Amino acid sequence: MDPVIIAGAGPVGLSLALALTRRNVPVVVLDESPGQDETRPARTAVLRPDTAGFVGRLGCAPATEDGCRWTASRTMRRRQLVHRQEFGDAEPAGAGAAPGAPLHLPQHALTRRLRAALAEESLASIATGSRLDALEQDERGVTAHTRGSGSPSAQPGGGTWWRGSYLVGCDGPRSTVRKLLAVRFPGRTAVERHAVAALRAALPWPGEAVLHRSPPRGGDVMARPLPGGVWRIDWLLPPRGELVTPEALVARIRDTLALWNGDTPSYELLDTGVHTVHHRLALRWRVGRAFLAGDAAHLLGALGTQELDEGLRDADNLAWKLALVWHRHASEALLDSYQAERRSAVGARLRAADQALPLVRAGGGWPAVRRSVLPGASGALDALLTDGHLGRGPLGAPPVYARSPLAPTRPAGEAEAATAPGAQVTDVPVTAPDGSAARLRDRLGRDLLVVLVAPGTGVWERRHWLSAGLMPRLASAVSALPVRAELLVAEGYPGAAAHTVLVVRPDGHLVAAMPGVRPAELHSCADAARGGAAVPPQAGAESAAQSAGEASARR
16 A cells, blocks of 8 residues: 655654554655754743653653753742642652643754654655645545655656655645645634743742743743753733834843842843744544644644644544554544544634633633632632643643544443543553563553553462463453454552453543453454444545545535
8 A cells, every 4th residue: 555645744744654654654754844943942842741652652752951841830820829739750640649740842852853763764755845736536545746856756847746545734734735625724813922932041940830820010921941941931912913022022031030030130042932822623634535633733822722732642643543544454434533533622622712711811891800809710710721731621631532433332331440431541550461561651552452450460470360360361352352452461540440451542542441351342342443344445445535525526
């Protein structure tokens, strides 16, 4: 089968390409740029534990000099500390544990690590200087045309044609793929504006993120630490398009540092900019054999929501599905679930932000009166905004695919666990049948996972527990599943009783929890998770071609 074509070589496109090659799927990345990423210290990203884990499983975890895990977060209102949260490990291990620390890093550092890793993959080809300008689909694949010096077989003035099995548009807010597919991109423009500066300075809270609500002068301020004593500081701007001159920005910097330090310390200004937040959501994320991901599919960022976080979740969700279908181990219905899951999740995030914005950012009128009169109103809004920045609550928590088309029929006597079906599993220590120990989330990324909760196995020798109790029957059931699966054992799992069996998707979302070994129900869960039985290649091609034909008819 032909390779998967990925248009765009930002973090989302590169991570998707890398995730596919790790599943033995060849890729071609069409990169408009010359392959050298601009260094912009003020253009950073905050990764939650799940997306940082995804990047880490690709072998691209940022080096210590590139990224900073916050040690704590503090929220202040005017001159008072109203909340401080210390962070534990990358992800909480169970009930009562400290929440996982967000990872803050310059976007160019992440892009460079992903690009370097992809360059080592024999199944990957990166065509730099290649600008997409045409796209065609048929029952067996897609054909893309590019212009530019980077196309290896380009004819003078004629460009290059590329053939692929599928194509994914990760080509940013002005996506050419989205335009060629005639997909509408409705939403709101300039919902927030921030002046941004990256600077090296000594602040009173090294390693801590700071959200300063209603400071004595100006709008909200957010400071996020980076390695080497560097900080990214964001100032919320008035909604009417205030011009940010260099002099005005320097005045903001000096006022803020003086407020926090008592006087203005010496500082080194590294980079500046104005960040304008838009909220948009593509109406369709799949048209035949073409998909949209990242900024090409959605734009968000108000109230602490993180656009790159959602883009990496797109890549994690789509990669394992494309790989199963590419290897003909699943049906086209599995690919339909990408839009159903991810568009719904991002849409819910956008609705939550749009509903909260008038209250959190109210400058006057009844919302402001209500905040000042009703007990606890300001504190509740401070907590909502803090959660958005920390990756919690409706503005920041990882998505739950509760209504996924991949959800199985609920098994009789379904077991209880602290994780709801469709939610991301908690990271716990696990042991593989070969005796190797790992964290559960470290085993994600390739196959379905089947986890038996078996207290006491950690102190037994492998030769005892592997052939005792439920293990032989469970191992036999796992080997008979319709897709590849890895069997793991955990000493415990939050909310789960002994002998509970958890079925986990490659992207870390729980399929089901069942009491004991139930081969028929286990098989049903695995079949549902892959979207049903694989269909013959021609039948699957006809389904994709029909979808593409419907889109062409609308155009």
